[in-house]
Amino acid sequence: xxxxxxxxxxxxxxxxxxxxxxxxxxxxxxxxxxxxxxxxxxxxxxxxxxxxxxxxxxxxxxxxxxxxxxxxxxxxxxxxxxxxxxxxxxxxxxxxxxxxxxxxxxxxxxxxx
Numbered sequence: 001x002x003x004x005x006x007x008x009x010x011x012x013x014x015x016x017x018x019x020x021x022x023x024x025x026x027x028x029x030x031x032x033x034x035x036x037x038x039x040x041x042x043x044x045x046x047x048x049x050x051x052x053x054x055x056x057x058x059x060x061x062x063x064x065x066x067x068x069x070x071x072x073x074x075x076x077x078x079x080x081x082x083x084x085x086x087x088x089x090x091x092x093x094x095x096x097x098x099x100x101x102x103x104x105x106x107x108x109x110x111x112x113x
Contacts, residue, residue, distance in 0.1 A: 006104035010072040019094020028100040043088035
């Protein structure tokens with residue numbers, strides 16, 4: 001996994017393909033620092049911390065903008081000073097390269113550090 005996946009774009013997943021194996025998914029984690037592989041390798045999640053609600057909301061708004069732009073939509077939960085983003089590809093009930101592309105792009109958003 002030497003290619004910078006943050007420079008790629010998500011491609012439509014129509015289903016009919018197997019999800020990434022746990023080993024394949026683990027290989028992408030080096031390009032998505034801060035993300036955890038969970039649920040027996042079926043999803044990735046990252047928790048973000050902020051100074052207040054306004055910053056968390058602004059971050060979630062940017063995640064939503066990016067999701068629409070890429071056509072790949074995460075699950076997002078947020079509140080005062082925090083946000084949690086989970087990614088997995090529903091059509092294949094597991095992880096796809098798109099999930100890691102989104103994670104890498106989310107890591108580049110303002111406030112994600």
